[in-house]
Amino acid sequence: MTTIPPEKLIDGKAFAEGLRKQIAAEVQVLRDQHGIQPGLAVVMVGEDPASDVYVRSKCKQTGECGMLSVERRLPADTSENELLLLVEALNKDPAIHGILVQLPLPRHINADRVLNTIVPEKDVDGFHPVNVGLLSTGGQALVPCTPLGCSLLLKDRLGDMSGMNAVVIGRSNIVGKPMAQLLLKENCTVTLAHSRTRDLPAVVKAADIVVAAVGIPEMVKGEWIKDGATVIDVGINRLPGSAEGKSRLVGDVETAEAAKHAAGITPVPGGVGPMTIACLLRNTLTACKRLHGLED
Numbered sequence: 001m002t003t004i005p006p007e008k009l010i011d012g013k014a015f016a017e018g019l020r021k022q023i024a025a026e027v028q029v030l031r032d033q034h035g036i037q038p039g040l041a042v043v044m045v046g047e048d049p050a051s052d053v054y055v056r057s058k059c060k061q062t063g064e065c066g067m068l069s070v071e072r073r074l075p076a077d078t079s080e081n082e083l084l085l086l087v088e089a090l091n092k093d094p095a096i097h098g099i100l101v102q103l104p105l106p107r108h109i110n111a112d113r114v115l116n117t118i119v120p121e122k123d124v125d126g127f128h129p130v131n132v133g134l135l136s137t138g139g140q141a142l143v144p145c146t147p148l149g150c151s152l153l154l155k156d157r158l159g160d161m162s163g164m165n166a167v168v169i170g171r172s173n174i175v176g177k178p179m180a181q182l183l184l185k186e187n188c189t190v191t192l193a194h195s196r197t198r199d200l201p202a203v204v205k206a207a208d209i210v211v212a213a214v215g216i217p218e219m220v221k222g223e224w225i226k227d228g229a230t231v232i233d234v235g236i237n238r239l240p241g242s243a244e245g246k247s248r249l250v251g252d253v254e255t256a257e258a259a260k261h262a263a264g265i266t267p268v269p270g271g272v273g274p275m276t277i278a279c280l281l282r283n284t285l286t287a288c289k290r291l292h293g294l295e296d
Ligand SMILES: Nc1nc(=O)c2c([nH]1)NC[C@@H]1CN(c3ccc(C(=O)N[C@@H](CCC(=O)O)C(=O)O)cc3)C=[N+]21
Pocket: 051, 053, 054, 100, 101, 102, 103, 104, 125, 145, 236, 249, 268, 269, 270, 271, 272, 273, 274, 275, 276, 277
């Protein structure tokens, strides 16, 4: 646990809880008025202890929201073809409205080919090129869960973001690029920084909004943060802890130091992580409504 003064804490865990309650209420309405139950399928290939925790918590929360949760675990030596056949079966399955294939996949499987096989309407991760394109042109996309969660936290905290300087650090397809698109949609002036950016401290110092998604523990220094800025820390880095072997989680930002300058900042854990899962449920609900021709 880090030391963020309560008035500066952007509590993703609490916000996600509220979001899940709202989703559960909407799921109830769908069931009562239309006899529809949203269904999410999570596909996991091979064993990975960290992914394991994540998948279990996803499945639990899906059930708690009143959705159908289907978990498909395949052995690590599953062929690409077998996985593609499973995805195609889920594409056709009327009880399934969202399909998530857990990343990373084993090296012998072409992840792009698998993700491109998911029908865009069920692509609750928002990774399919059709959804990527729709997001950038302003259409009805399914938006990647982590950036969507960050955007909801920012809107809740800041309201209108028009004209604000936002810097996103990290240019991944999963977080950085879609995050930049969402901030642009909110009328921010967006800088997408990365490992080749010159004088990152100066770029960050000019920003009203900082979203850190680099995957390097505490890479963003507290003293870089402009006074009054809002900081969203996407990093979830597991560090080997003390001699007792207890690991600890840290973000991509030096949280305690940054909190001295920031007006608001997310903690790790309890910040963006829980929002990612809540947004996955939200995307599943959205996909279900659209597949049934109901209004969003
Ligand atoms: N297709 C795909 N989509 C994903 O969205 C995806 C994925 N693959 N592969 C793995 C990563 C990782 N990820 C996390 C989400 C939430 C927490 C989370 O809720 N973390 C808690 C802490 C949990 C703990 O204590 O370990 C928190 O930040 O408070 C963690 C990790 C989604 N991923």
